Each structure stands twice: as C-alpha cells, then as structure tokens.
Amino acid sequence: MAELAFTDCTLTTGDNAVWGGRLTGPMALRLARRLGRAGLAAIEVLDPETIAACIRRGENPWRRVEDIAAACPGTPLRARISPLTAHGAGGHDVLDAQDLAEWARRLAGAGVDEILCDDPLDAPGRLAAMLASVRAAGARPLAVLDFEAGADDAAHAARAAELVQAGAEGVQLCDEAGTLTTDRLPGLLAALEGALDGGALSLHPGCASGLGPQVAFAALAAGVERLDVALPSLANGPSLPSALNLLRGAPAAGVEATGPDMAALQAAEDWLAEAAAREGWQPSSPWNFDLAPWIHRLPGAALAPLEELHEQGGLLHPFAHEAARVAREAGALPPRPPFAAAIARQALWHVTGRGGERWARIHPVLARAVRGAHGALPGAPAPELAARLGRIGADTAPPAPLTGGLEHRIGGPATGATAPDGYAETSPAEALALGLLAHMGAGGFAHVAVTGPGLSISLSSSTPGGRDA
16 A cells, blocks of 8 residues: 655645635644644745745745744745746846855745755756755755646656756656646656656646646556645635645545545644634636647746636636747747746736737836846847847846845845745734734724633723723
C-alpha cells in the first residue's frame, strides 16, 4: 500500500489565486497549526506573491515563516523564489545573485526545508546559481518545469534533465493553466522519470480548465511522488485540487493508499471556512471546462480578478485569443508570473476597448519587459509596440535602494513600517470585545454587555458619549 504525499499550498497558491493574498499572519499561523497535525509531505508557506501581500499589510514575511515553523515541528516547509519581480520600483525588475542568495539564506534560517527555484525566462546560468545558493543555505534545491501543451514529451524530458544537471534534487511539473490531460499524463511521466535520473518528481495541477482534479487522480494512480493541493475553501477554480476530495476519492480511482490525516485536514478546513465566513470572503468553486486555457495559457490567478470573464456574454474566447496575441507581440513573453497578470489585463483592455485602440495604453510590466528590464526575451516585440515605446533596451542606471531591504526588493516598496517580530493572536472572545469597544467609541454607547455560554463581556465608558471606551 502506497503513501499519498501531499504538499499543501493553501497559504500560497490557494490564497493568492482566490482571495488575492488576504490571509494575514495570525490567520496563516492558526491554519498552519492545524495543517501541521495532518502528516503532510510539506506545507508551502511563502512565494513572491505572498511576500508582496505581506508587505502591503506591513507584515514581516520572514517572521511569518518562523512562526509557522515553530508551530509545525516535524512537517517540512517549502517556499518558491524567482529572480523576476513585477513592481519595478527603483529599477528592481531582476534580483541579482546576492539578493537571491540572501533570500535563500533567510528562508532556510526561518525554517524552510525545500526551496523551489523558478526562472520564467530561463536565463543561462541564472537557475544554476539559484540552486547552488539554496544548497549553500542548507535547504533542498528544487526546480520548476513549466508544462507547455504544445511541446512534446521529449522536449519536457530534455528540460528536466537540464534542471537536474544544473543542481536540482527534484523537479516540479507546473501546470498553472490546467492544460495537462489524463491522456497526455502517462507518456509524459514516463519520459520525465527517465530524464530525472532518480530525482524526485512532483506535480502542480492547476484547475483553471476544469481538468485539474481528473489529472490529480490519474497522477495518484500513476504513482507520482508528490502532489500540490489546497483545502476545499481555496481549491478548484483558479487554484489547485482539493486535498480532502482526493483523499475521499482515491479508493474509487483504484488507489489503495494511506495518506494525510483526513480528520486533521477537515479540522483545518472547518477553521478556514469559519474564518472566511467571519470576514465575508467567498470560498472558491470549480470552473466549468473550457478550451480557452489552451489558447491563452494563463494561470488561474491571473484570470480570477477579471470579473468580466466570469460573466455571461461570451467574452472568454475573444479574450483568450487576444491574450495569446498580446504575449506574442510583447516578445513571446511566457504567460507566467510576473508577466501573466499584465498580459491578462492588457488583453482585457483590448477586447473591451477601455484602453482605446490596441496598445494605446500599455501595462507598465509589459512596457518594462519589452524594453529589456527583465533580460532577453524569447522573441522580438511587434514593430507597432516597439514604436509606441520608443527606446528599446535595458536601463543602464543602477537600481535605486529601497527602504526596508530585501523583502521590499522582492515585493515592492512598503506603504508603512514592516512589523519587526511576532503576531498577537486574538481569540474569538477577544475579537468580539475589541469589536464592541470600537462600536462604543464610534456610536457613543455608555454601556455594552454580552453574555453567552462560557462568555461574559461588560464594557462601560467613564465619560458621556463613550469616546474614551
């Protein structure tokens, strides 16, 4: 009987794709405590998008990881790093080798065991340097292999072999657009296993096309070592398959195996669903099957914020074709972060006419990419776009220092101070008391009392109007 190995990505892919990175430090810590009891192969705790969300809230991303590591002894933690940023503040579109090495050291020092290295532009030598930095920091170096539906199995196997040769101890087959199919999976897995030379293989099966759960079940039946999943509230749709759904359905798929503790995962999901209800956040839901992802190839996280695409009216396929055209005209940009969201937004401007005529308005990330800020692109930009942008070529001025250090170079400049250490967790009773206190101060109540099973709260103001409550 095999053992199912799940890496839970609720705190990263799930939160970023569905809720735009709203899970705060205290929420992430409470959820991680429950996940740490489930016997998972790993918990993914940080990626560039999560760091950016922390910075926007003024939170310390490194302390977030330290707190989770302390709360989950015995459960490996995973993080993802990339040299390319989306913000461009102060010229920081590409992190240098020193920044990447420091990033790896901070993650390892905070308790991260595995670090995924991801370079969407596959710059020669850059990925090997990243992997070496991870190994030097004391973490396990892994590499991302992007699945491309239009490339054959041999091409994927050749790239996997290159990643192993560059120093990766394992490879993640990443299908954020959800274009991998059950028919394609067996041959691709066989080709990859032959190329990895004993290296570990994991699968990141996106659900944007609606096929992610099917592919996940097929991968389990085929014996894939590791599978990326999320809790139901943040699974499916733009995210990853549901861990609980896979566990319940494994026997029906012919997979007789032990796996993570279902009761512990259910407890984590129950807490997450309750927290979302308190905050008014909508849980994720499956997206209908569609062929559009094979055209635009964008990850679900780039599509989720575009409300027009999820309304009735037939906009999805015109958008898909325009997104593919935008990526091609912008220098054959890979439809992956940090370019994916910009490609999606630019395509939406074009199909809705909100940006005027095509390329009259140019997304800043695409403008910087076409000008060479991220390095050499796979193709040449369209002449019309190049003419609109004028100067083509990377900036020669050195990057300007950003206040706050490495985390700001990764996630962008902060709007406020970054919290130095720790998070004050608030119990439900404390949260209720704080809410009542705020209402007293705003509404002029002199006395407020709440009673319930095991609960008694009484607040009084010492001055008329309650303003000092």
